[in-house]
Amino acid sequence: MTTAHSNVPSRRSSPYSSGGLSEAEIDQSIRTPVLFFGGWALFWLLVSSFFALIASLKLHWPQFLDGIEFLTYGRVQAVASSSFLYGWTCSAVFAVGFWIMSRLSQTRLRRNSVLYIAGVFWNLAVIIGLLGIFLGHTTGLRSLEMPGYISPVLLLAYAMIAIWGVFAFHSRQYRTTYAAQWYLLAAFFWFPWIYCAAQAMLVWVPARGTVQAVVNAWYSYNFFGLWLAPVGLAVLYYFLPKLLGRPIRYYYLAKIAFWSYAVIAPWCGVASLSSGPVPAWISTAGIVAKTMLLVPVAILGIHFFSTLKGGWAKIKTSTTLTFATVALLAFFCAHLLQAITAYRNWQEILQFTHFRTALDLLGTYAFFSFAIFAAIYFLLPRITGRGWPYANMMKLHFWCAAGGILVIVLSLALAGWVQGGRLNDPTVAMTDVTGATAPWLMISSFGWILLMIGHIAFVLNVLALLSSRSISKETQEILLSNPPEMKVQTT
Amino acid sequence: MKNGVVLLTGAFLSLAFSWGVLLFMNATHPSYGELDPHVDELTNAYYPAPTIGWSERGRDVYESMGCVACHTQQVRRPDFGADSARGWGDRQSVSRDYIGQQRVFLGTMRVGPDLRNVGDREIPEEWSHLTWEQFHHLHLYDPRAVVEDSVMPSFAFLYEKKEIVGEPSPEALPLKVEEGYEIVPSRRADALVYYLRSLSLAYELPEAIPAVTGGEGDE
Numbered sequence: 001m002t003t004a005h006s007n008v009p010s011r012r013s014s015p016y017s018s019g020g021l022s023e024a025e026i027d028q029s030i031r032t033p034v035l036f037f038g039g040w041a042l043f044w045l046l047v048s049s050f051f052a053l054i055a056s057l058k059l060h061w062p063q064f065l066d067g068i069e070f071l072t073y074g075r076v077q078a079v080a081s082s083s084f085l086y087g088w089t090c091s092a093v094f095a096v097g098f099w100i101m102s103r104l105s106q107t108r109l110r111r112n113s114v115l116y117i118a119g120v121f122w123n124l125a126v127i128i129g130l131l132g133i134f135l136g137h138t139t140g141l142r143s144l145e146m147p148g149y150i151s152p153v154l155l156l157a158y159a160m161i162a163i164w165g166v167f168a169f170h171s172r173q174y175r176t177t178y179a180a181q182w183y184l185l186a187a188f189f190w191f192p193w194i195y196c197a198a199q200a201m202l203v204w205v206p207a208r209g210t211v212q213a214v215v216n217a218w219y220s221y222n223f224f225g226l227w228l229a230p231v232g233l234a235v236l237y238y239f240l241p242k243l244l245g246r247p248i249r250y251y252y253l254a255k256i257a258f259w260s261y262a263v264i265a266p267w268c269g270v271a272s273l274s275s276g277p278v279p280a281w282i283s284t285a286g287i288v289a290k291t292m293l294l295v296p297v298a299i300l301g302i303h304f305f306s307t308l309k310g311g312w313a314k315i316k317t318s319t320t321l322t323f324a325t326v327a328l329l330a331f332f333c334a335h336l337l338q339a340i341t342a343y344r345n346w347q348e349i350l351q352f353t354h355f356r357t358a359l360d361l362l363g364t365y366a367f368f369s370f371a372i373f374a375a376i377y378f379l380l381p382r383i384t385g386r387g388w389p390y391a392n393m394m395k396l397h398f399w400c401a402a403g404g405i406l407v408i409v410l411s412l413a414l415a416g417w418v419q420g421g422r423l424n425d426p427t428v429a430m431t432d433v434t435g436a437t438a439p440w441l442m443i444s445s446f447g448w449i450l451l452m453i454g455h456i457a458f459v460l461n462v463l464a465l466l467s468s469r470s471i472s473k474e475t476q477e478i479l480l481s482n483p484p485e486m487k488v489q490t491t
Numbered sequence: 492m493k494n495g496v497v498l499l500t501g502a503f504l505s506l507a508f509s510w511g512v513l514l515f516m517n518a519t520h521p522s523y524g525e526l527d528p529h530v531d532e533l534t535n536a537y538y539p540a541p542t543i544g545w546s547e548r549g550r551d552v553y554e555s556m557g558c559v560a561c562h563t564q565q566v567r568r569p570d571f572g573a574d575s576a577r578g579w580g581d582r583q584s585v586s587r588d589y590i591g592q593q594r595v596f597l598g599t600m601r602v603g604p605d606l607r608n609v610g611d612r613e614i615p616e617e618w619s620h621l622t623w624e625q626f627h628h629l630h631l632y633d634p635r636a637v638v639e640d641s642v643m644p645s646f647a648f649l650y651e652k653k654e655i656v657g658e659p660s661p662e663a664l665p666l667k668v669e670e671g672y673e674i675v676p677s678r679r680a681d682a683l684v685y686y687l688r689s690l691s692l693a694y695e696l697p698e699a700i701p702a703v704t705g706g707e708g709d710e
Contacts, residue, residue: 059602062635062642069648074557136555142599145557169495177498185495186502197510202594207518209526209589213597215514226506262502266509275571276597277584279523282513348572352563352601423601426576430604431640438642 021106021173023382029108030099031383033115033164035466037095038376040123042459044087045369049455051080053448060441070134078133078145085143085223086126086154089368093231094119094161096375097184099383100238101165104181105172109164118160125153141202141212143220148203155192155199162188179254180237183230186262190226194219210278214270217286221269224363229265229331232371233300236328239374240307243321244314249306250299257299264293268338272356274347283344290342297335304328319394323374326402330366334359349424354437355416358409366405373401373458380462385470393461400454407447415440526590529696538694542591549686552679554594556646563598564607564690580608580692585699588692603643610691621665627684628676629664636666649680 055077057064065071102109109115129146132138137147165188169181198219201207207215241248248254271286308315308325315321337359341350350356377394381387388394415437422433518524528537542550553559566580574580584607589595614626618637621629629636632650634643650664655673662681663673676684 058644059642062644067645067647072556072644072646074560074644077560078557133557138555138557140554140557140559140594140596177495182498185498189499189502190506193506193510197514201514201518206593208524209592210586210595210597211514211518211524212595214517218509218513259501259505262505263508266506267513270513272599275567276565277586277588279517279586282517285513344571351572352599354600356599419601423577424573426573426578431638434602434642435640 021108023103026102026106026108027099027379027383029110030102033109033119034095034099034379034383036116036119037091037098038380038462040119041088041091041095041372042462044083044091044126045455046459048080048084048088049448049452051076051083053445053452055080056441056445056448060438060445069136075133075136075138078138079130081143082133082145083126083130084364086129086146087123089228089364089372091123092369092372093187093227096235096372096379097187097231098165098168099379100180100234100375101168101184104178104238105168107168107171107173109168112164114160115164118157121153122157122161125150125157129154139203141198141216143223144198144202144216148199151195151199151203155195158192158195162192178237179248179251179258180234182258183234183237186258187227187230187234190222190230194222194226210276213273213276214278214282217272218266218269221272222266224360224368225265225268228364228368232327232331232368235371235375236304236324236331239320239324239378240304240328243318243324243378244307244311246307246311248303249309250302253299253302257296257303260299261293261296264289264296268293268342271342272347272351274344274351287342287344290339293335294339297332301332319388319398320374320378322398323370323377327367327370327374330362330370334362334367337362349420350416351420352423353416353420354412354441355420358412358416361405361412362409366409370401373397376462380465384466386465386468387471387475388461389464389468390461393457393464397454397458397461400450400457404447404450404454407450408444411440411443411447415444523586526587528590529587538696539588539591540694542593542689545682546686546689547593549682549684549689550593552649552683553596553686556683558606559596559598561600561602561643562596562604562606563601564596564605565598566605566607566692574605577604578612579605580611582692582699584608584692585696587696587698606687606690608690608692610688611693623688624684625665627687628662628680629666631680631683632664632666632674646680646683649677649683650674651677 054065054071055073058066058073058076098109126146129150132147132150133145137149138145139148165184169177169185172181198215201215202212202219206212237248237254267285267289269286270282271290273283273286276283305328308328315325340346341355341359377388418440419433419437422428422436528539528541530537564584566582566584567574568583569575575582588607589597614621614623618626618629626637628650630638630643631646633645633647634641635645651674652668652672653660653675655671659673660675662675664675666674668674
């Protein structure tokens with residue numbers, strides 16, 4: 001039970017030899033919290049993709065549900081964005097982040113009702129926040145659309161949830177830590193800070209004038225850069241070596257990557273303020289940061305791609321690896337495009353267009369959400385002791401999600417290009433600008449329908465898994481144990 | 492990395508660096524975050540003029556409808572994009588223009604036109620028989636009645652259909668409805684249009700004089 005279930009393939013990439021607790025015991029202890037937060041996450045995934053589809057339709061079909069106050073475009077769009085960010089991504093971080101943290105720290109999550117109470121409060125706050133948007137209490141701030149009155153509840157609930165992740169790290173069995181843990185711990189710490197800073201300077205005691213725009217741009221990027229991206233990276237760090245059965249190559253560079261990411265990433269958000277009514281050095285700093293961020297991104301690329309090298313054939317055999325590979329590719333595309341288009345000659349065209357939405361989705365969906373899907377496909381059978389009932393549903397989910405997001409990102413990027421080019425030509429009337437983007441926006445709506453189908457297939461598969469009978473201990477051993485090459489070679 | 496304290500301290504310092512410089516320093520900077528209105532020496536008038544209660548109420552409506560999802564409120568400099576050429580403003584908007592606003596809606600998306608200077612913009616010629624306010628009420632009530640292919644949502648729910656009692660209301664929209672009725676703006680619609688009217692760059696600041704040619708300042 002001990003060596004066969006060790007954590008990570010070799011001592012090079014992971015400091016753990018297995019002792020103390022087995023993976024099965026850890027999975028048992030964290031089973032209910034993961035199911036609890038995972039359940040909320042899936043609920044919000046469906047909700048957010050539903051409203052995102054409505055918002056997308058409204059962009060090119062203004063008569064659709066027109067003239068209804070609570071369904072006006074601005075509100076639906078805010079609901080779609082908030083339910084995605086604070087519903088889906090946050091609950092997903094709690095579920096997957098805790099699981100990875102517990103496994104790497106080799107600790108049990110002690111039974112605690114505080115976690116569930118806090119979780120219920122978090123999600124109630126999100127529900128009230130979304131109702132608030134429908135009723136018109138939105139703040140109109142990017143990524144912070146939910147009304148200010150729920151933020152104290154969110155913060156308090158967050159503190160009571162995240163503290164367990166910190167406890168897990170603190171009570172780890174081995175002093176040495178693995179890269180995935182650094183990113184997780186830092187993310188747990190960064191999120192409340194950026195959230196507090198943004199709430200304080202935008203809602204509680206608003207800063208004067210366009211300083212608000214600086215704060216908002218800073219927060220909006222950091223929500224991805226310091227909260228979602230680190231968790232996505234932790235997933236990649238954990239699963240790639242585990243499933244490929246080989247250590248992370250050039251692991252000694254991991255520290256440089258982590259620290260340079262930590263120092264540079266918080267500066268990136270303000271790049272989007274090019275030529276706005278803010279001091280010019282601010283966006284210059286952002287552009288420099290986005291370019292410099294390519295250094296840690298390149299190191300991470302060397303890590304992951306050279307680990308994958310020679311293992312491409314394995315990708316097809318594991319759903320987790322397939323999703324993780326897409327996430328990896330999206331991570332690079334997103335950062336590369338972010339860096340290139342941050343420059344002012346690109347911003348002149350793309351600054352206020354759908355292109356920006358496309359880039360955001362590349363990061364928050366194609367990278368982060370795919371990493372979460374990858375993790376869920378791996379962890380759910382292990383914590384429940386049940387197998388995925390429908391292989392076809394997994395395929396359907398993958399192809400709909402991958403195809404859908406590809407269609408959305410490409411069509412929105414093209415829409416943005418068309419829109420930006422025409423906006424800069426004063427002879428083109430505004431209606432001709434929107435008219436020219438309409439076909440592309442229509443295609444993006446098809447993309448959202450695909451995503452919706454994928455999400456429904458995913459949720460149905462999860463529900464079927466939960467209601468199926470658990471498989472026998474012997475089959476579990478065979479199906480869920482690590483392949484032979486992943487067992488620790490004791491030297 | 493063995494020490495959690497080192498990790499957390501490092502994570503703290505890295506974010507503190509960016510927070511301190513980008514947010515704290517800017518928010519407390521005398522010529523940015525604590526910028527004061529410009530006082531005209533001859534007239535003793537303040538620019539930008541302080542906002543008035545009714546336009547604040549309209550700003551709330553603008554905020555609650557999520558207008559910022561499709562409209563920016565920033566005029567970029569003349570050699571950067573076509574903001575001025577589109578007639579969105581004669582001069583670039585600068586940070587001082589926003590100091591009176593409780594919440595700043597710079598925006599990140601232009602599905603519709605920029606609105607920073609909408610209060611100072613002429614309405615289209617074919618509607619010149621309407622006042623500025625009437626035109627914008629009509630446009631909010633039914634965008635496609637004014638601009639054929641507009642994708643803007645209708646805000647008809649901000650208007651009331653009323654029976655005409657005595658004289659027709661001077662505020663009634665120039666629309667044909669059933670005999671004896673008229674469409675009048677609610678208080679929210681009135682406030683919203685009042686707010687839009689208040690969005691104007693029609694004053695000069697020492698740092699933002701209307702540009703004659705493009706290309707002043709390279710940033």
